[in-house]
Amino acid sequence: MRVTRQRSAILEFLRSKRHHYSATQIYDAVREKIPNISLGTVYRNLASLLEDGEIISVETSDKCVYYDGFISGHSHFVCQCCKEIYDFPLESTTSEPEKAGFTVSNQRVVYYGVCKMCNQSK
Amino acid sequence: MRVTRQRSAILEFLRSKRHHYSATQIYDAVREKIPNISLGTVYRNLASLLEDGEIISVETSDKCVYYDGFISGHSHFVCQCCKEIYDFPLESTTSEPEKAGFTVSNQRVVYYGVCKMCNQSK
DNA sequence: ATGATAATAGTAATCATTACTATTAAGCCA
DNA sequence: TGGCTTAATAGTAATGATTACTATTATCAT
Numbered sequence: 195m196r197v198t199r200q201r202s203a204i205l206e207f208l209r210s211k212r213h214h215y216s217a218t219q220i221y222d223a224v225r226e227k228i229p230n231i232s233l234g235t236v237y238r239n240l241a242s243l244l245e246d247g248e249i250i251s252v253e254t255s256d257k258c259v260y261y262d263g264f265i266s267g268h269s270h271f272v273c274q275c276c277k278e279i280y281d282f283p284l285e286s287t288t289s290e291p292e293k294a295g296f297t298v299s300n301q302r303v304v305y306y307g308v309c310k311m312c313n314q315s316k
Numbered sequence: 317m318r319v320t321r322q323r324s325a326i327l328e329f330l331r332s333k334r335h336h337y338s339a340t341q342i343y344d345a346v347r348e349k350i351p352n353i354s355l356g357t358v359y360r361n362l363a364s365l366l367e368d369g370e371i372i373s374v375e376t377s378d379k380c381v382y383y384d385g386f387i388s389g390h391s392h393f394v395c396q397c398c399k400e401i402y403d404f405p406l407e408s409t410t411s412e413p414e415k416a417g418f419t420v421s422n423q424r425v426v427y428y429g430v431c432k433m434c435n436q437s438k
Numbered sequence: 439a440t441g442a443t444a445a446t447a448g449t450a451a452t453c454a455t456t457a458c459t460a461t462t463a464a465g466c467c468a
Numbered sequence: 469t470g471g472c473t474t475a476a477t478a479g480t481a482a483t484g485a486t487t488a489c490t491a492t493t494a495t496c497a498t
Contacts, residue, residue, distance in 0.1 A: 195475085196463090196465070196475060197464080197465095198463080198464075198476060198477080199463095200477075201476090216454090217455080230478070230479090231478080232478045232479060232480095233454095233478095233479095234455090234457085234478075234480090235476080235477055235478070237455065237456075238456095238476080251377070253375030253376065253377065258453090258455090259455090271418060280418075282411075282413055282416070284412075285407075285412060287407060287409065289404075289407070289427060290391065290404040290405055290407060291393045291402070294432060296431050296432050296435070297429045297430040297435055299396070299428055299429045300427070300428040301425065301427045302425070303423065303425050303426075304423065304425075305423045306420070306423065306424075307419045308419040308421070309413075309418050310416060310417040313417065313418070317444085318443095318445065318494085318495050319495080319496095320445060320446080320494080320495075321494095322446070323445090338485090339485075340484095340485080352446095353446085353447080354446065354447045354449095355447095356447075356448080356449090356486090356488085357445080357446055359485090359486065359487075360446085360487095361445095379455065379484075379485065380486090
């Protein structure tokens, strides 16, 4: 595995932002530093960074995958009333798959409901 | 919202199997009953069944979405090695959002990792 | 049964992702 | 430092899931 300017720029970008980005968004951002970087290069590096556990990915109901340079786990709460998205820490109990002998490398937890603010205003 | 043969057949198929199917797999299965059903019809109905909460979906690192007619609370485990999707019970602790005074009406939990079988074969 | 119109079939378009290939540039070694 | 090996890249084409479009069909309230 070689450290290329392209790979470094992609990882650096993801680590500099606390947000999720699609491959195309990453492509557009990195192009400001490396104007002729190829979209295929972005995809290839994202795949290998994922495999190395340097970044994580989030699949949504959108048809594209989002990538995140912040590895520390957190869950999301989506308020069905005000549509706000909140972050919460992940609970730290041993998960059911782990109890069954599976190796869990990543998990995604999304809660749907009504947030405190919306609850109070009713 | 009208109850059509197509919509019923899709829902019936998903409820008859305790497994997860992609839109194309559902299309192939339902075509045995309704040979000239359109793939677009499958997608449209899956989207509305999802919105109504009659089915649930699982996003994987594959580029297609999987649908599930078994909606009682359970979590999913996606094996990154063999791509199989396993069901697990949901843990019953009080969730972090509930501790914070939020009302949780639904939650989706997906674990990613390597299943027991793949772990053993290495 | 009839009429309004939501849903469908069939097809074309979109768009994220992957595959392919000639060219470039990391990284090792003298 | 310069040359060599070859992994990685740029650019482009192909793939495949999903969505859009439109004339036609079939549901269902009256």
